[in-house]
Amino acid sequence: MAGIAALAVAYVLSQFYRAFLAVLTPVLGEDLAMTKGDFSIASGALFLTFALAQFPVGVALDRIGPRRTAAVLLAAGAGGGTLLFAAATSPWMIIAATGLMGIGCAPVLMAALFIFARLYSPAKFAMLTSWLVAFGTAGNVIGTAPLAHAEMMFGWRAVMLGLCVVTLLVSAALYLLVRDPDHPHAVAKAQTGFAGFAELLRIRALWPIIPLTAIAYAPSIGIRGLWAGPYLADVFGADALTIGNVTLFMAISMAAGAFVYGPLDQFFGTRKWVAVGGKSICLAAVAALGLFPQTSIGVSTGLLMLIGIAGGSYGLLMAHARAFLPPRLLGRGVTLMNFFSIGGAGVMQFATGAVVTRSIVPGEPAAAYAALFLFIALALGAALVIYLFSRDAKPDHVA
Helix, strand or coil, X not given: CHHHHHHHHHHHHHHHHHXXXXXXXXXXXXXXXXXXXXXXXXXXXHHHHHHHCHHHHHHHHHHCCHHHHHHHHHHHHHHHHHHHHHCCCCHXXXXXXXXXXXXXXXXXXXXXXXXXXXXXXXXXXXXXXXXHHHHHCHHHHHCCHHHHHHHXXXXXXXXXXXXXXXXXXXXXXXXXXXXCCCCCHHHHCCCCCCXXXXXXXXXXXXXXXXXXXXXXXXXXXXHHHHXXXXXXXXXXXXXXXXXXXXXXHHHHHHHHHHHHHCCHHHHHCCCHHHHHHHHHHHHHHHHHHHHCCCCCHHHHHHHHHHHHHHCCCHHHHHHHHHCCCCHHHHHHHHHHHHHHHHHHHHHHHHHHHHHHHHCCECCEHHHHHHHHHHHHHHHHHHHHHHHCCCCCCCCCCCC
């Protein structure tokens, strides 16, 4: 239990690093002359390095276990990344720092999911995963108004140095407290390395789940972690504290959404149709922002909160895929699906940056954000249509 608690705290840090950049955009723009394109690349770099790291993380989980995998990478990646961020004097250093943070955060949630899958029944997997994600969303909350206040009091460099120290302490706790679960005999004999990923991709039941997994996280984390700040500042003239407060409401909504999704598959006896319903609500909210981007800051805040609540389907989709994973490839299986989830969010960060840049209309700041939200809605809608062809998995189903 102490190990799970340590992983939960580490996941709070992971969530913070994914989303903190939106609040620092004004000050980094002033101090380092960072542009919207620079911020898009920096945010995308974190998600892409996070995603690419899933492949060695998956092999490491199956071979050496979650304790060393999570502790070492968090210290070297996120610890080193925060130190470089604090010392940054140009945009490329911020981009390199966020890339390191992505590598450091890559094993944290996967280590916990690996332990859940080994020690608990498949019926509890979605609930445990969703609730851990909900707890971790505290990092999302800390990266809003509290971060804005801390930056104003101490400066962003001092804040990042403090985060470096906290990250190294949490890494030490992981090494001391996490216990690697025993490998089943069949798993111990089946160390197929990276070839296991090719075997997983041949499982046809996963194919229609992958596109929605790849896009489902992008609306909430992409808007909360990158675009909420510029959108509120450009369209409504919001200052850093207002941005911090609005993104705080969205972050709390994301946590609430993860808690709500947790038991729904057991309540309704289906994973597929719970996901369809939730993502349809998310799609409607994103489309409404695209069609009415400047109605009022209150309406926009309400829609952002709805996106946060309805976007919390990560645990449910992971559980849907988990039902079709062979036990001997469990570590690689969960990291493969996480690769699509985080990688999709990273690709969307780059893509949305291009959409915003190309849609700028002088004197009409809302035009670029209308294009942004409609683009996200279109991508989510296409993935949802493909997901309709997936095979459902009951809560007690296991491969």
